[in-house]
Amino acid sequence: MPHIVQFSAPKLVELVECEQQTLAPGTVRIRTWYSGISAGTELTAYRGSNPYLSKSWDVAQRLFTEGAPAFSYPVAGWGYSEVGEVIEVADDVDDLAPGDVVYGIWGHRSEAVLPAPAVSGRQIPEGTEPLHGIFARVGAIALNAVLGANLHLGEDLAVFGQGVIGLLATRLADLSGTRVIAVDGFEARRELAVRMGAHDVVAADTPGGAGRQIRLLTDYQGVDTAIELSGNYRALHEAVRSVGTDGRVIAAGFYQGGGEHLLLGEEFHHNRVQIIASQIGGTPAHLGARWTPARLVTVFMDQLAAGRVDVAPLISDVLDASDVAEAFRRLDEGAPQTLQTVLRFEGAPA
Template identity: 65%
Template sequence: MPQVVQFTAPYRVTLADAEPFPLRPGHVRVRTWYSGISAGTELTAYRGSNPYLAKTWDEARRLFVDGTPRFSYPLTGWGYQEVGEVVEVADDVAALGPGDVVFGIWGHVSEAVVPVEKVDRQRLPAGLDPVHGVFSRLGAIALNAVLGAEVHLGEDVAVFGQGVIGLLATRLTVLSGGRVLAVDAIPGRRELALGMGAAEVFAVDTPGGAASAMRDHTGGRGVDAAIELSGSHHALHEAVRSVGADGTVVAAGFYQGEASGLRLGEEFHHNRVRIVASQIGGTPSALGPRWDHARLVAVFMAAVGDGRVEVAPLVSHVVDAADVADAFARLDTDPASVLQMVLRFPGAPA
């Protein structure tokens, strides 16, 4: 019987039995090997802070409104960066066969039935450690943010937050020709940022603030663009302070609650700063239809496959799926000790 990660209430998560999934035409059955946990979005489900748990999303008007929340506990189907082996295909499927290893989005579940078109172009690159396939979604999020920053060769770009997505954004910014000034509160993550190619690193508690230190470092003009990925309103304010006049700030964190610490009457107003939201549901409008989610994933995974982006240093924990409660508790209470937490399902390669 398949098993699925289920949030039963705030701060309560377990591995529960699920109904078997029938194989339908045009689909393949995938046995999950590894599934990565998002330390941002999924913690909002774990903590109960996700806006979908409190309000209704009006799809037609694209507004959160008061009413019956869209989601309620128990929550299943979360998780969006998986790797597994195709074990069965429908009679009308020729693009994949049993034994193919694919990555994609089908949730924290031991077995899934997915449309073949969702994974037929997402085979794991030859020779790549299967665990590394769990970065496909996070890498796409990071690349989307970098594209939103419109990085040009020789520009200074501040990247606030050096968690998994921030570290990937640092590397992708460097590959795009930018000079990264990375900010994080945790010394070990600042060291990793240097390994990803950051030119300079700054602590959150830098005297006068990281933005002031960046202005000194750039001769007073500030950085050309900033990417904020920590999800902290205070960090977003500091990112606004870091850019020069008419600079761009890409707000790519999942901000929770009211924006305490974000003071829009200061540098934002006086320096005419442009704040751009980056969310994986869409690519930067300036790029038009040339870029979509599939292209983000393909470009990122190609960079992982050929070694331009090294993700091995980001895997801090690989734990059995049965230990999912301990995994989320650690992410919640001791985030400094974790980068990428990966769930391992039965049958995964040793």
């Protein structure tokens, strides 16, 4: 029987059996090799803080409303960073074949049946380590934030939060010709940010606040733009403090609860700061229809295949899928050495 990761209750996650899906016309069956865990979105399901668990998302109004929650425990099938081998194709599928190794989104499950277009053209590039394909989605999220910042050659950018997506954003911004100042509370992550292209690093708990330290580094002018990826309201406030007058802050973290530490009557108000949301469901409006979420993935994977982005240092834990409880426990503890955690399913290369 196939297996799937299930959040059975807050702080309780397990690998359970599930029904095998039927191969229908136009579909392919994929045996999962690797599945990356999102330390942001998925921890909210693990901890029970995700808004979908307490409210209903009204698609027509695009509002969260009170009433029956959109999801309730047990919740199965989360995950959006998968790599696997095509093992069966429907008779009418001619652009994929058994043996193809593809990346995509099908959740933490040992196998999946997907419409062929969902993974068509998403074969792992030749010469690329298959495990690295799990970064396609998180790389797209980082790229979306960087594009939202509307960077220009010679500008200064602060990136708050040097987790996996923050480190990728640091690298992509450096490739864009921007001077990056990386902010994080852990020294090990600040050191890794330098390897990813940061020109300066700032401790999140620096006296007077990271925003003030960034102003010192920029002769009190502030950075042109800041990207906040930690999902921490205090960090978002410091990002606001770090930008110059009429500066932009790209809020790309998944913020939970109320913003007690986001003080909008201070620098936000007096420096006329813009706070712009970045979310992978759409691309920055100023780019128009030319950019789509699918293009974000393609562009990021092209950078990875060309060797301009090295994701190997970001992989901290590769655990068997049966050890999923331990994987989430480590992520929940938030140790500085824990970055990208990957579940390895049976049949993956040794």
